[in-house]
Amino acid sequence: xxxxxxxxxxxxxxxxxxxxxxxxxxxxxxxxxxxxxxxxxxxxxxxxxxxxxxxxxxxxxxxxxxxxxxxxxxxxxxxxxxxxxxxxxxxxxxxxxxxxxxxxxxxxxxxxxxxxxxxxxxxxxxxxxxxxxxxxxxxxxxxxxxxxxxxxxxxxxxxxxxxxxxxxxxxxxxxxxxxxxxxxxxxxxxxxxxxxxxxxxxxxxxxxxxxxxxxxxxxxxxxxxxxxxxxxxxxxxxxxxxxxxxxxxxxxxxxxxxxxxx
Amino acid sequence: xxxxxxxxxxxxxxxxxxxxxxxxxxxxxxxxxxxxxxxxxxxxxxxxxxxxxxxxxxxxxxxxxxxxxxxxxxxxxxxxxxxxxxxxxxxxxxxxxxxxxxxxxxxxxxxxxxxxxxxxxxxxxxxxxxxxxxxxxxxxxxxxxxxxxxxxxxxxxxxxxxxxxxxxxxxxxxxxxxxxxxxxxxxxxxxxxxxxxxxxxxxxxxxxxxxxxxxxxxxxxxxxxxxxxxxxxxxxxxxxxxxxxxxxxxxxxxxxxxxxxxxxxxxxxxxxxxxxxxxxxxxxxxxxxxxxxxxxxxxxxxxxxxxxxxxxxxxxxxxxxxxxxxxxxxxxxxxxxxxxxxxxxxxxxxxxxxxxxxxxxxxxx
Numbered sequence: 125x126x127x128x129x130x131x132x133x134x135x136x137x138x139x140x141x142x143x144x145x146x147x148x149x150x151x152x153x154x155x156x157x158x159x160x161x162x163x164x165x166x167x168x169x170x171x172x173x174x175x176x177x178x179x180x181x182x183x184x185x186x187x188x189x190x191x192x193x194x195x196x197x198x199x200x201x202x203x204x205x206x207x208x209x210x211x212x213x214x215x216x217x218x219x220x221x222x223x224x225x226x227x228x229x230x231x232x233x234x235x236x237x238x239x240x241x242x243x244x245x246x247x248x249x250x251x252x253x254x255x256x257x258x259x260x261x262x263x264x265x266x267x268x269x270x271x272x273x274x275x276x277x278x279x280x281x282x283x284x285x286x287x288x289x290x291x292x293x294x295x296x297x298x299x300x301x302x303x304x305x306x307x308x309x310x311x312x313x314x315x316x317x318x319x320x321x322x323x324x325x326x327x328x329x330x331x332x333x334x335x336x337x338x339x340x341x342x343x344x345x346x347x348x349x350x351x352x353x354x355x356x357x358x359x360x361x362x363x364x365x366x367x368x369x370x371x372x373x374x375x376x377x378x379x380x381x382x383x384x385x386x
Numbered sequence: 387x388x389x390x391x392x393x394x395x396x397x398x399x400x401x402x403x404x405x406x407x408x409x410x411x412x413x414x415x416x417x418x419x420x421x422x423x424x425x426x427x428x429x430x431x432x433x434x435x436x437x438x439x440x441x442x443x444x445x446x447x448x449x450x451x452x453x454x455x456x457x458x459x460x461x462x463x464x465x466x467x468x469x470x471x472x473x474x475x476x477x478x479x480x481x482x483x484x485x486x487x488x489x490x491x492x493x494x495x496x497x498x499x500x501x502x503x504x505x506x507x508x509x510x511x512x513x514x515x516x517x518x519x520x521x522x523x524x525x526x527x528x529x530x531x532x533x534x535x536x537x538x539x540x541x542x543x544x545x546x547x548x549x550x551x552x553x554x555x556x557x558x559x560x561x562x563x564x565x566x567x568x569x570x571x572x573x574x575x576x577x578x579x580x581x582x583x584x585x586x587x588x589x590x591x592x593x594x595x596x597x598x599x600x601x602x603x604x605x606x607x608x609x610x611x612x613x614x615x616x617x618x619x620x621x622x623x624x625x626x627x628x629x630x631x632x633x634x635x636x637x638x639x640x641x642x643x644x645x646x647x648x649x650x651x652x653x654x655x656x657x658x659x660x661x662x663x664x665x666x667x668x669x670x671x672x673x674x675x676x677x678x679x680x681x682x683x684x685x686x687x688x689x690x691x692x693x694x695x696x697x698x699x700x701x702x703x704x705x706x707x708x709x710x711x712x713x714x715x716x717x718x719x720x721x722x723x724x725x726x727x728x729x730x731x732x733x734x735x736x737x738x739x740x741x742x743x744x745x746x747x748x749x750x751x
Contacts, residue, residue: 174640174643174644193643193646194648195646196646204640204644207637207641208638209636209637210495210636211495211636211686211691212686212691213636213690213691213692214402214403216401216403217403217405217691217692218637221633221634221636221637221645222645224630224633224634224645225646236401239403240401250402252401252402252403252404253402253403275645
């Protein structure tokens with residue numbers, strides 16, 4: 125369980141995130157949506173302990189600010205928006221870096237095989253021997269996800285849920301791999317872990333998120349289930365776009381078509 | 387279906403993209419190479435002293451026919467060549483490992499203590515002690531004795547590295563252009579200050595300084611080894627503990643932190659370790675350049691950038707290469723001696739240009 129109370133982040137004296145209350149439960153995908161510059165990534169960086177914040181963040185009941193990096197790394201893994209790599213590592217070596225913290229959660233002795241398994245999960249079977257820098261942007265993003273997955277391979281460790289923080293995990297991916305990655309996230313949640321994902325695609329958000337946190341100018345504009353949150357009014361207010369939210373007859377899943385722009 | 391993972395440890399040894407097996411073999415070969423370089427250095431030199439006889443004497447108690455020649459040879463091997471070899475190995479290992487660690491820290495294959503001003507800072511510290519040791523800094527030298535020189539060089543290197551890191555790194559990302567340019571500026575400043583000191587030096591100091599600055603292992607004594615050896619050995623011994631952290635740092639400071647690495651502590655340990663190793667090396671051997679950039683780069687091509695293997699391999703290859711360079715320096719103009727810094731620069735500078743050409747378009751300058 126991740127609980128954030130009244131979290132604010134200032135960067136260079138300017139408030140970027142103000143007074144956010146947030147929670148992510150095991151078994152759920154919590155999606156953070158909002159227009160560019162609304163503070164989503166900054167908030168996620170505060171949650172992951174990367175940026176200084178005011179307020180309170182508790183990670184599985186412990187105050188984040190009192191935890192060491194190695195302790196935090198046991199409870200959550202972070203997929204950043206973009207990762208640059210400075211030396212010619214092979215794909216396998218990059219994925220193996222996920223094991224630096226040493227608590228993947230697989231049985232002893234299985235760590236050696238984990239990079240291959242993680243790569244297979246993200247549909248990169250057979251890429252282990254390639255050089256990371258030679259891959260396309262979307263492939264690199266999936267290699268990073270494989271690294272992140274191997275850090276918290278078991279969604280539950282020592283009886284405590286672990287969390288995936290994903291910052292725009294599907295932004296550079298084709299539709300097939302968007303679905304693969306979102307299914308990995310959903311599977312991770314169903315097996316007892318928790319997922320916090322920043323997403324831009326409102327349809328994928330509606331499809332996969334259990335709870336949506338809508339951010340607008342550094343503040344929380346709305347929270348709730350996709351059906352409660354995604355409304356014409358909210359979209360117009362937050363994204364400054366007059367769009368109509370539709371609902372598929374089957375399953376009552378909301379969708380937003382750009383073609384509906386008025 | 388059988389779970390593949392059961393075969394994990396067995397399969398891992400042949401996994402694609404896993405270069406650890408190759409790295410181990412290379413390290414083994416480098417050990418043999420270093421042994422060969424030591425043997426070569428022991429047996430070659432301006433004098434025809436036979437190291438084989440001397441070593442045979444130590445090991446098996448065999449004494450050659452002519453006792454006078456034997457005593458002379460023993461002196462040459464034990465008091466001249468051996469300390470020089472040990473110092474060469476220490477300095478070569480220190481410079482190569484420092485280069486590899488700095489490159490990991492700055493996340494860039496072009497970082498080198500010599501190129502970005504750390505050596506210049508160390509030089510300033512060392513020259514200050516040499517020139518001012520009898521006057522203004524007399525209390526310091528009296529207090530620290532033979533440690534004053536390496537310590538001053540360490541402080542100079544540390545100050546330069548800290549300033550450099552502050553200037554070149556913004557929010558965990560190091561700008562290569564800023565790093566190189568700031569390094570040039572800092573080196574220029576350190577050299578200007580060194581110039582003032584040289585201006586103040588007397589004739590005897592001047593000659594010492596000139597040769598020292600060009601870089602040389604000449605004048606290696608057991609006393610010098612005793613003063614800088616422990617510093618270098620300590621610094622080198624600390625480096626392997628940084629290897630995993632430096633690996634993670636290749637993904638950026640933020641991601642290294644996410645993986646559980648205490649990034650701040652890692653950075654400062656690396657900076658202090660590098661400053662100590664480079665400072666001690668500069669104090670005893672002056673400006674020996676390019677070892678720190680050539681050695682790790684060659685090894686990355688061979689075994690990849692994993693610091694757990696790169697650091698020990700760099701130590702071995704750095705030690706071997708410096709011994710070979712010293713052998714060249716000692717014999718090419720025998721009985722005179724070329725400063726070893728000239729040898730490493732003549733070989734290293736074109737190599738550095740070659741890296742730049744190869745990396746152009748790949749490295750974001």
